[in-house]
Amino acid sequence: MSDDFDYDRSAPVAVGRPRARMSRLERVRARRNRNRRRMIGAAAAALLTVVVVAAVFLGAKLFSGSGGGFTGEGKDDVIIQVHDGDSTTQIGQTLREANAISTVKGFVDAAKDNATIAAIQPGFYLVKTEMSAPAAVRRLADPHNRVGKLVIPEGRQLDDVAEVGSGKVTDGIFTLISKATCVQLNGQRRCVPAADLRKVAEQAPPAALNVPQWAIRPVTALGTNHRRLEGLIAPGTWNVDPLASPQEIVAKLVGQSADHYVGGGLLDTATAMNMSPYQILIVGSLVQREAKPHDFAKVARVIYNRLAVPQKLEFDSTVNYPLDRQEVATTDADRAQVTPWNTYAAEGLPATPICSPGDDALAAAERPEPGDWLYFVTVDTGGTTLFTRDYEQHLANIELARHNGVLDSAR
Numbered sequence: 001m002s003d004d005f006d007y008d009r010s011a012p013v014a015v016g017r018p019r020a021r022m023s024r025l026e027r028v029r030a031r032r033n034r035n036r037r038r039m040i041g042a043a044a045a046a047l048l049t050v051v052v053v054a055a056v057f058l059g060a061k062l063f064s065g066s067g068g069g070f071t072g073e074g075k076d077d078v079i080i081q082v083h084d085g086d087s088t089t090q091i092g093q094t095l096r097e098a099n100a101i102s103t104v105k106g107f108v109d110a111a112k113d114n115a116t117i118a119a120i121q122p123g124f125y126l127v128k129t130e131m132s133a134p135a136a137v138r139r140l141a142d143p144h145n146r147v148g149k150l151v152i153p154e155g156r157q158l159d160d161v162a163e164v165g166s167g168k169v170t171d172g173i174f175t176l177i178s179k180a181t182c183v184q185l186n187g188q189r190r191c192v193p194a195a196d197l198r199k200v201a202e203q204a205p206p207a208a209l210n211v212p213q214w215a216i217r218p219v220t221a222l223g224t225n226h227r228r229l230e231g232l233i234a235p236g237t238w239n240v241d242p243l244a245s246p247q248e249i250v251a252k253l254v255g256q257s258a259d260h261y262v263g264g265g266l267l268d269t270a271t272a273m274n275m276s277p278y279q280i281l282i283v284g285s286l287v288q289r290e291a292k293p294h295d296f297a298k299v300a301r302v303i304y305n306r307l308a309v310p311q312k313l314e315f316d317s318t319v320n321y322p323l324d325r326q327e328v329a330t331t332d333a334d335r336a337q338v339t340p341w342n343t344y345a346a347e348g349l350p351a352t353p354i355c356s357p358g359d360d361a362l363a364a365a366e367r368p369e370p371g372d373w374l375y376f377v378t379v380d381t382g383g384t385t386l387f388t389r390d391y392e393q394h395l396a397n398i399e400l401a402r403h404n405g406v407l408d409s410a411r
Helices: 023-063 090-099 104-112 131-139 171-183 192-201 214-220 246-263 264-271 277-290 293-308 315-324 332-336 359-366 391-403
Strands: 077-080 121-127 149-152 161-163 184-185 189-190 236-239 375-377 385-388
Touching: 023 121, 023 315, 077 184, 104 131, 121 131, 121 184, 149 171, 161 293, 161 385, 171 192, 192 246, 214 277, 236 246, 246 264, 264 277, 264 315, 277 293, 277 315, 293 359, 293 375, 293 385, 315 332, 375 391, 385 391
Parallel strands: none
Antiparallel strands: 077 121, 149 236, 184 189, 375 385
16 A cells, blocks of 8 residues: 555554453453343344334324224224314324224225215214224214203203193203213213202302303302302303213303303493493393393393383293293282392392393393383284383283283283
8 A cells, every 4th residue: 555545543552451461260251241241232222123113013003004903883982072173183183092093094094075074063972992994984974973962042041940831841951951961881871960060050169160250249149049150051052071070061161151242242232331241141131031032122121221210120030030930920929929030029130140041132132222111011922012111001002912812921
């Protein structure tokens, strides 16, 4: 080799004792240490190889759809939640976390071009563990497997209401919630009892039930009366977790309802009308019970006009409310009972809403029709209602209502 390519290198430095100077025992120990180091290195390399292979295998199994996924219709019942805005991939991840499917990609592929899955509603669904991807798609697409769907019609109150005479019972909100929580899990039917929901309404602190700040004071004033939550669970369609506790269920519904009311402009309206949001809610509930939709805004004006006089409202709906019944005409004895709601016995608004008002009734309470009316009466079975400020004219309207066999709305 040419000298042009020579490099200056330092002489090697010896480490440890030269082998020639070692005793026989020291040479044996040195050889044993070398062998041990070689074995440890080989074991570490083998372990690393296993880890890498396992990671690749699991990754393929979870995300590429290979690796022996679940087959068949599944094993045990399990409930999953589909959130608003969830993509198919996100639903697949929820299913995978519940051990309902083996791979996210397998579910996404099986759900491809499935219009029902693409338009699936947020809510709770009953599925199975260890399902094949096509089986998972079929279960989610079947509306019978949606659970916890709660529909509260406008004008319902917390307790069941019996119709005097016919004996017909209208489910109250507690009963509707209870029925919505019923689910069949692995052969056993379970429901959250209405009595447990009522107990929570009585005993749980208002803050623990998500009672909004604008309702804390009147709710607290009623102590442990479950009617303190009347009107705070809004009508509409809600999703209830069948596996949640009674307190969790009530608190979530109250919180979501408060958001709904505020979103509808309740706080701004209350400020503009120099009333509390809770008072507007009470007026809305009276409108809901006392009028047909086409007269909501006029009845709201009658309420405000009477409050301004001041003049007792004298609504039969407020007499019936604590009695949990619906009667065409209340009796003198009923109207004489002093309750926090009876507007025959006291001036002003009742202590709480008397039902859950719908958006139209609330809109009327927030935007009453201009007028000077103090009285109204429905005069025929078609729902025609006459409004007046003059009491003598009101008496004449009542006679017309009696002549037509309609007395339930006389005021």
